[in-house]
Amino acid sequence: MLKYVLQRIIYMIITLWVIVTATFFLMKLLPGNPFGDAQMKMSPENFAILKAQYGLDKPEWQQYFIYMGNVLQGNFGVSYQFPGRSVVSVIQNNFKASLELGLESLIFSIAIGLGLGAYAALKHNKVGDYTAMFIAIVGISIPSFVISPLLSLYIGVKLGWLPAGLWDGPLHRIMPAFALALGTIAILARMMRASMLEVSSLDYIKTAKSKGLSSRAIVLRHMIRNAILPVVTILGPIAVNVITGTLVVETVFAVPGLGSQFVTAITSNDYTMITGLTIFYAAILVIVVFLTDIAYGLIDPRIRLAGRR
Amino acid sequence: MEPIAKDKFKPVEKTTNADVIVRPSQTYWQDAWRRLKKNKLAMAGLVVLIVLTVVAIVAPMFSSYDYKTQFLKDGNLKPSAAHFFGTDQFGRDLWVRVWWGVRISLFIGIMAASIDLVVGVLYGGISAYVGGRVDTIMQRILEIVYAIPLLLLAILFIVFMGPGITSIIIAYAISGWVTMARLVRGQVLLLKEQEFVLAARTLGAKPWRIIAQHLIPNVIGLIIVQITFAVPTAIFFESFLSFIGVGIRPPMASLGKLISEGAGVMRYQPHLLMFPTIIFSLILLSFNLLGDGLRDALDPKMRK
Numbered sequence: 001m002l003k004y005v006l007q008r009i010i011y012m013i014i015t016l017w018v019i020v021t022a023t024f025f026l027m028k029l030l031p032g033n034p035f036g037d038a039q040m041k042m043s044p045e046n047f048a049i050l051k052a053q054y055g056l057d058k059p060e061w062q063q064y065f066i067y068m069g070n071v072l073q074g075n076f077g078v079s080y081q082f083p084g085r086s087v088v089s090v091i092q093n094n095f096k097a098s099l100e101l102g103l104e105s106l107i108f109s110i111a112i113g114l115g116l117g118a119y120a121a122l123k124h125n126k127v128g129d130y131t132a133m134f135i136a137i138v139g140i141s142i143p144s145f146v147i148s149p150l151l152s153l154y155i156g157v158k159l160g161w162l163p164a165g166l167w168d169g170p171l172h173r174i175m176p177a178f179a180l181a182l183g184t185i186a187i188l189a190r191m192m193r194a195s196m197l198e199v200s201s202l203d204y205i206k207t208a209k210s211k212g213l214s215s216r217a218i219v220l221r222h223m224i225r226n227a228i229l230p231v232v233t234i235l236g237p238i239a240v241n242v243i244t245g246t247l248v249v250e251t252v253f254a255v256p257g258l259g260s261q262f263v264t265a266i267t268s269n270d271y272t273m274i275t276g277l278t279i280f281y282a283a284i285l286v287i288v289v290f291l292t293d294i295a296y297g298l299i300d301p302r303i304r305l306a307g308r309r
Numbered sequence: 310m311e312p313i314a315k316d317k318f319k320p321v322e323k324t325t326n327a328d329v330i331v332r333p334s335q336t337y338w339q340d341a342w343r344r345l346k347k348n349k350l351a352m353a354g355l356v357v358l359i360v361l362t363v364v365a366i367v368a369p370m371f372s373s374y375d376y377k378t379q380f381l382k383d384g385n386l387k388p389s390a391a392h393f394f395g396t397d398q399f400g401r402d403l404w405v406r407v408w409w410g411v412r413i414s415l416f417i418g419i420m421a422a423s424i425d426l427v428v429g430v431l432y433g434g435i436s437a438y439v440g441g442r443v444d445t446i447m448q449r450i451l452e453i454v455y456a457i458p459l460l461l462l463a464i465l466f467i468v469f470m471g472p473g474i475t476s477i478i479i480a481y482a483i484s485g486w487v488t489m490a491r492l493v494r495g496q497v498l499l500l501k502e503q504e505f506v507l508a509a510r511t512l513g514a515k516p517w518r519i520i521a522q523h524l525i526p527n528v529i530g531l532i533i534v535q536i537t538f539a540v541p542t543a544i545f546f547e548s549f550l551s552f553i554g555v556g557i558r559p560p561m562a563s564l565g566k567l568i569s570e571g572a573g574v575m576r577y578q579p580h581l582l583m584f585p586t587i588i589f590s591l592i593l594l595s596f597n598l599l600g601d602g603l604r605d606a607l608d609p610k611m612r613k
Contacts, residue, residue: 015456022462026469134350137601141593143545145552145565146586149572157576244460247553252572266468267554274468278461285458 004297012290019282023275024067028060076276081268087276090261097167098250098257102242104177109184109238114231116185117192118224124197132189139186144245148179148252167255176253180245184238191234195227202226232296236289243281341530344606351602354595361592365411374402387580394584397570401560407585410564413557414544414592417477421543422536424482429489430532436490437497438520448494455487460546467555477547477556485543489535496528530607537600541593548589564589 048057058066070077076087120132155175156164163172199205200223208218246259254260258277265273335343345351369375388395394403436447463480470476500506500523509519548565550556557563564585571582 011452011456014453018453019457019462022457023465026465029469137597138594141541141597142590143549143593145549145572146568146590149568149575149582150586153575153579153582240458240460243458244549248549251553263553266464269468271468274465278465282458282461285461286456289456 001297005294008290008293012286015286016283019286020068020071020279021064023279024064027271027275071279076279077272079265079270079273081265081270081273087273087280090273091258091277091280094256094258094261096257097255098246098259101173101176101180101246101250101255101257104173105180105184105242105245106238108177108181109188112181113185113188114192114224114228117189118196118219118227120189120193121196121200121227122219124200129193133193136186136189136193139182139189142182143248144179144183145248145252147182148176148249151175151179152252164253167253167257172253176249176255179253180242180249183245184241187234187238187241188231191231192227195230196223199223199227229299232292232299235292235295236285239285239288243285337526337530341603341606345602348602348605350598351606354598354602357591357595358599361411361588361595362415365408365415368408369405369412372402372405374405395578395580397581398574398578403567403581403584406562406567407564407588410562410567410585411588411592413474413561413563414547414565414589415540417474417481417547417563418540418544420478421481421485421546422539424478425485425489425539426532426536428482429486429535430493430528432486433490433493433495434497434520434524434528437494437501438516438524440501444494451487451490454484455491457484460484460549463546464550464553464555467550472550472555472558474557477550480550481543481546485539489532489539492531492535493528496531497524500524500527534600534604534607537596537603541596541600544592544596564592 074088079085079087079090116132116136120129120136123129123132152164152175155161162175164175167173205218205222208222243259246257247263248259249255250257250259251263258280262274262277262281264270265277394407396402397406432447432451436444436451463484466480466483467476470479506519506523509523514522544564547556547563548568551563551565552569554569557566559566567585568582568589571578571585575582
């Protein structure tokens with residue numbers, strides 16, 4: 001197990017290194033120079049001083065190491081558009097709302113998605129199965145940027161049942177969390193259904209049946225418990241889903257989270273903010289994937305054996 | 310019990326061609342097509358996709374409007390006989406803009422899937438077929454690429470390279486092939502060990518013959534299914550980028566861009582949101598239904 005964990009850690013570090021490096025070189029590709037028009041109004045001496053101040057007079061490989069060092073210390077630089085705001089302060093101020101939204105949507109997705117998948121599997125090849133799977137495939141086909149405006153328009157504005165935006169009380173949480181959860185619900189439901197069907201034909205279920213256990217006990221204790229295991233593996237893709245989803249959902253519902261900040265940064269070409277937040281998000285995702293792998297390795301020893309292949 | 314007729318116990322007449330097959334045997338593709346036809350949802354998806362493609366090609370050609378000319382006095386018209394889907398705030402005909410959006414979405418989807426196909430199949434195929442150290446190295450690279458959240462890097466890439474169809478396709482190409490490569494590699498590894506490949510090798514078949522005759526026909530079902538899923542993923546990708554503001558450049562309109570513009574004015578002009586949304590969801594839904602159906606049809610073993 002220790003060997004497996006070490007191996008995953010090394011992969012995680014390499015991945016993060018690739019991301020930061022790619023980010024650095026993409027920044028270097030940017031046409032023009034970071035000072036824009038300000039350069040025109042400056043004397044060459046002042047411009048040289050300014051360049052030195054930001055370390056841009058050094059050769060690129062040195063800049064690369066300096067950049068790497070800064071990122072390692074959690075220093076992502078200062079916003080281009082709002083020179084008073086550092087990327088880290090934006091993360092500190094806005095990440096909380098995003099995290100909360102993400103967790104709430106995860107609760108929605110796990111409850112509804114696993115339930116729907118288990119239900120479909122129990123009604124295999126009956127109307128209930130087809131209905132549940134049709135709902136799931138519709139869920140996959142309707143991305144968050146489609147469902148969010150629709151929900152906001154019909155439930156928020158026309159019907160007025162729930163607030164159409166902002167982030168004030170528990171009622172404001174329901175629609176964004178659901179809009180964000182929809183795709184995940186669908187993925188989880190399909191995965192859970194497949195997993196349940198696989199489990200249901202195994203010998204220990206037959207044994208349980210022949211022992212005369214009630215079907216309720218079989219489903220709850222034997223099928224669902226074992227079927228949930230492989231579902232853990234898709235937590236990584238789900239995290240991707242949730243994070244990309246927050247970009248849209250937060251923008252539509254005016255949630256003061258990191259996602260809407262990211263979109264604002266993109267639309268206003270706030271380069272340091274974009275790169276800083278990208279690295280931050282990427283790091284979260286890589287860590288989630290790492291934790292998923294470890295968790296799955298702990299639950300299912302076959303995985304770590306396969307990892308050695 | 311019914312009495313059994315005596316003549317049932319007579320010996321069968323001797324024939325010289327004992328191994329004649331009663332029914333003509335069906336090829337893999339006929340079989341798959343038969344299974345696919347039985348799946349109503351998948352067929353519905355296929356029909357919807359064909360209709361949408363035809364309309365997307367034809368509709369802008371037969372309309373007197375185009376996607377970019379503005380008629381400011383005709384702004385924000387509701388749907389009517391002149392403008393089937395109404396007009397946007399600049400008086401541009403939404404019907405034409407939506408179908409242009411479908412064209413762009415399908416174009417990006419198909420281009421992206423083709424890149425997926427070429428790179429993914431080559432990478433996965435070579436890795437599995439050659440095996441050994443080459444496979445190990447290629448797999449390590451793949452694992453690292455797979456772990457990188459590429460949608461985020463794609464955003465960065467497009468922000469820095471400038472928006473446009475080419476950037477989007479390149480950005481997708483960086484990431485898209487990984488899943489295909491993994492699937493193809495897994496399948497080829499499995500096939501390589503099977504007896505019929507061993508038999509072919511023992512009989513002295515050249516590697517290219519093994520690849521062309523034995524490996525490709527057995528992987529192609531999987532590849533087709535994967536492509537059916539890659540197209541909607543790429544369409545989603547483009548629309549997502551357009552929605553958050555780095556996608557197609559105006560005045561060109563992709564579906565994601567139209568949805569994003571529609572969402573901005575949905576309180577007052579809901580038709581600007583509704584039409585692109587419906588068409589967009591139909592495309593994704595049809596591709597997903599078709600993909601599910603194809604997977605069941607082409608690979609009956611996978612069927613759950």
